[in-house]
Amino acid sequence: MITDFGFAKKRNVYVHTLTTTLCGTPQYLAPELVHGWVQGFAVDWWTLGILLYEMVVGHPPFEDDEHVKMYQKIIGYNCTFPKNCSAEFRDIIEKLLEKNAYRRLGSAQGANDIKRHSFFKGFDWQKMEKRELTAPYLPTITSETDLSNFEKVEPPQEEEEPINNPSLLNWADEF
Template identity: 40%
Template structure:
């Protein structure tokens, strides 16, 4: 049975938006899978772990420089909009966070600053690029590359499951993205289909660093994430390191080639109990290489998990499941993606969920009685990427 203390702690964390329930994609009476449903946006309070002086990088852009076109996504503290730069006509994704809501929810303000700092540090072909950051009296704005191909979640929902060759490709690109983050000491902690976007060509773009953290001495112990994708050591409240991301990769890979994560229930206790104690049952049609990789990524002992020190990502890259991958060509984007998004009009956001794209554009924030106090949490937030020209 699940440790009751862990479940109680998760319940308290859920109230502060640190941990979310698994999606209700299972029938509570029969445990039969229902149509795939989106995980809600999850948030986390955490420490600032990167320190910079932004005084030399004043914002050269403002909200007035961008025309809003539609909503791409929505979270607990704001929305993501498709926007067009008024001068260059370039399309971007604009993440808007409500300052007052962040401050009211404790250390969420620190989280937003941390996310912005991490995005400045990271430069990788399979990770979203931060182009600009600025603020208004009521909101924070991060201008990101627009991944016009939409969420991997949406493509996976449409296909039901991927062929193994398709899963090999996207798992391999994610291995390279995670390996880069880990080289910077960053634990990603929120790998799931909703956070994997596709660009125009179909390459993966890892996004949403709201739960990421630079782990001091390589270790951290915050309980956070999406329940279905959380490693056992996180759920047990133990110290953990980058190997939790390799567990999540295993869950995502299983999801891609079978159509659902291995530990799914509409009941949190059942989900956690399965993660902590149940063995994975592999469908008969999985290849021996797929089963072997999954069994090694999903070892409950993190020290025995594939990707653990000292070999780390190198051990994963050398696995036979990836035998068809030329890692240098993949990193150089010379390998043709198996999914090429259909794009008739980039401004239509046709590869994003119409539940969002058909929303109104209102992005107003509730007024604050103490703007000076609220804004004191967001000093030096502005940023301009020197590689982006406007």
């Protein structure tokens, strides 16, 4: 189970499918969030693409120590892949990280679009839903407070500017 609900927003599928709220982990923000445009569920499929990329490659596809430079990469660059990545992996990531939200994988039929992708060929979605699958990796945990499976991360030295600062996003109008 993977969760990070620090900036989660509950949306009613049938009533409110669009929002303008700017929130989220900077490396995971979809282009429409960076631009400050209206966004729908396609931002969630972008985030899935970032998460899959990070799980396979070991780091997010768009990184920089400065948020503004990272946002420029999110808007203006495509991700690159290590040579050992499969064609199916590259294809699903490219389709999930499509800059145009309306063309992004998942935008048409949601999760069904993604489940049918060749990257998931042979994956048993029904067994997953029934919780009948065995995880491919089970970490060793000695107690409820065991943090040995996590990297030690030093706290930031200086306070970062909040992402909702309009002066940070003005550069996006140039794109």
